[in-house]
Amino acid sequence: MTSRHLAITMGDPAGIGPEIIVKACVGLKERIAKGDLRLLIIGSGAALDGAKSALGADVAIPEVTADDREWPDLCYLQADVEGDPIKPGVLSADGGRFAYKAIEQGVRLTQAGRTAAIVTAPLNKEALNKAGYHFPGHTEMLAHLTGVRGSVMLLAHGNMRVSHVSTHVALEDVPKRLTPERLRMVIDLTNDALRRLGIARPKIAIAALNPHAGEGGLFGRQDIDVSAPTIAKAVADGLDVVGPVPGDTIFVKLRAGQFDAAVAMYHDQGHIPVKLLGFxxxxxxxxxxxxxxxxxxxxxxxxxxxxxxxxAFDIAGKGIANEHSLIEAIDYAERLAAGTSAAKS
Structure with missing residues (x-):
């Protein structure tokens, strides 16, 4: 539980964001009523009202402004001026504009301490670019808005926690992204996140880039020349890190609980096992x-x-979207915020 609101950004109003937000609010209604959870939704009020009406949701979500001194435990903030109606499932520049403006507002409020964290519903990259915001996705946009040069993606489902050395790059460019500095950054940030989640001494496994961790150099030397020395240095610094562990077994061991997290070398290496179990x-x-x-x-x-x-434009507005991932994201945001507060106290 955090005493401050979590900022829930709607993403693209033409997608399933409005629907899963309303469903999550209904599912979490008892916690909100008790004051255990406080949510500030940022996005299109018209899309939010449309989702409530389509679902027949009996949940009050009053509008507030960023300057209000007090907010109800559940409320929404208009991200930008409404234009032509944004239709579910229809890509538009307005959808991209609202997605960006919601994130911009959420970052501003969280940096100011009004909200404890940002929880984001999905955006559409084509709509975002159509609106004039040229970012590959949320991660790069957030790095720009917060002035950060490097960030790390961590996926989580149950005890499957996987951070990534590289994400949205061509496979041929992955070896160039594996440097001692980048790998150590990923290890340190993963270790810090796990500690904030309540794991006192995280055990982190590093996935090999090449088959069989390079097989003594027969299949590439990155695991031998880059990963192994970086892992050894992390261990010498007091961290519990192992590897390189071959990619065909590391996630089996992670699922079995041998590690608290794994570090994947590239997008699909880390995404496939998490989504195979979660989807x-x-x-x-x-x-x-x-x-x-x-x-x-x-x-x-x-x-x-x-x-x-x-x-999921193909099912937007049909009332069949699944809100479980959003509820999980809210839970993780709460836990990370609580862990950060505990670390500062």
Whole structure:
């Protein structure tokens, strides 16, 4: 529990963001009523009202302003001026504009201490760029808005916690991104995040880049020349780090509880095992039945967690979106905020 609000940014109003936010508010209504949880939704009021109406949701979400001295435990802040109606499932520059403005407001409020963390619903990268905001995604946008040069993506589902040395780069560029400085940064930020989550002495495994960790240099030397010395230095500095562990076994061991987290070398190496366990699809219809997992950005001066899925324009406005990932992201934001407060006290 945190005494301050969590800022919930809507993402693209044309996606499933409004729907999963309303569903999460309904699911968390008892906690909110008790004062155990305080949420400030930032986005399009029209989209929020539309989702409430479509779902028949019996939940009051009054509008507030950023300058109000006190906010109700559940409320919303208009991110920007409404333009033409934003239709569910329809890509538009207005959708991208609202997504950016919501993040901008959330960053400002969290940096000012009004909100404890940002929890983000999904945005659409094409709409974002159509609106004139040229970022590959949330992570890069948040780094820009907070003035941070380097950040780290950590995915979490249950005890599967995986941070990444590189993410949105071509596979051929991955080896160049693996440097001693970058790997040590990822190790340190992962260790810090786990401690804030209540793990006193985290055990972190480093995935190998190459098959069989390079097989003595037969399949590449990055694991031998870069990863192994960096791991040894981290251990000498008092951290509990092991590796390089071959990529075909590290996640089996992580799931079995041998480690508290793993460090993946690139996007798909880390994303596939987490989503394999957290996502489920109906084999008959092809529709998603379960979307579980959280995306956490490490290295920012603020706490940011997110759903681990996209805008799902194909099902937006149909009332069938799954809110579980958002509820998980809210839980992680609470725990990280509480851990940060405890560390400062």
């Amino acid at each position: 489920q699809v109906d084999p008959a219809t092809g529709r998603w039945q379960e979307l579980s997992g959280v995306n956490i950005t490490l290295g920012l001066p603020i706490i940011r967690t997110s759903v681990d899925h996209g805008t």
